[in-house]
Amino acid sequence: MFPPIVAAVSRVVDPGDIEVLFGSHQDPDIISSLALWLGMCGNSSVYVPAIRTSFVAHFSLGAPIEGIPDEGGVMPLGTSRDLTFVPAHYVHSSANFSLYDPLAKVLFCGDVGAALLPPDQFEVTVTDFDAHTRFMEGFHRRWIPSQGAKDDWIRRVSALDIEMLCPQHGALFEGENVARFLQWFSDLEVGSAV
Ligand SMILES: [Fe+2]
Ligand SMILES: [Fe+2]
Known part of the structure; x- marks a missing residue:
């Protein structure tokens, strides 16, 4: 890539x-x-x-x-603005961070929110949230091992002002799809491969 x-x-x-x-x-x-x-x-x-x-x-x-450090912190960028490291341990890696831009109101959430889209269904931004969930469900059930870690991440992220969630795979969540994703993720049973 x-x-x-x-x-x-x-x-x-x-x-x-x-x-x-x-x-x-x-x-x-x-x-x-x-x-x-x-x-x-x-x-x-x-x-x-x-x-x-x-x-x-x-x-x-x-x-x-x-x-x-595990508790997160700030990426100092000097003249523009600082970005925040948001702890995201076990969602999915045992040491993992999301990155928040408070000016753009963007959260880069890595593998959280990832979707495995068929090539013919590629889109940059999610347009039909309900249809999109079937491309996320298997991935999140398998790759997020801990309900507690998932809930902790949702709690941290819910306190932020977010206009766009940007996962590493799949498509971006914008506007009301941000809250929709957090609710969907909250309701999903994860760590269920065994
Ligand atoms: Fe990963
Ligand atoms: Fe990945």
């Missing part, structure tokens, strides 16, 4: 100007191209969950890695 993502990012910002990289967790579809990003972004900082820094060091080419 690296070439098309770099091409898309380059339409908005020069990759050489990127100063901070964030890995919500250590999965290959999140951060296995870290060395390639570091090659393009120069001396950028890398933030990943603290307990995963020793894993990510295997593919960071020796670049220093900032460990995000």
Whole structure:
């Protein structure tokens, strides 16, 4: 996925100007191209969950890695605005963070809200929430192992002012679909693969 993502990012910002990289967790579809990003972004900082820094060091080419403490915190961006690391442990990785932009009112929620869409049903933003749930259900039941962790994440996220939920796979939730998703996720029984 690296070439098309770099091409898309380059339409908005020069990759050489990127100063901070964030890995919500250590999965290959999140951060296995870290060395390639570091090659393009120069001396950028890398933030990943603290307990995963020793894993990510295997593919960071020796670049220093900032460990995000379990309780979360703030990504300082200096002149523009700070972003918030929202703890999302066990939804799904055992160390995981969502990232909140308080100015744009956007929550980047990683694998939470992910949908496995058939190629012919691709859309950028969810248009029919009820129809969309069938592409999310199996994924969330299998990949979110803990009801308690799920409830904790929903409680944290419900306290934020969110206009757009942006999962890593599938489609984005906008407007009233944000609350719809949180309710759907709250009602879903997860961790049911055994
Ligand atoms: Fe993942
Ligand atoms: Fe993923």
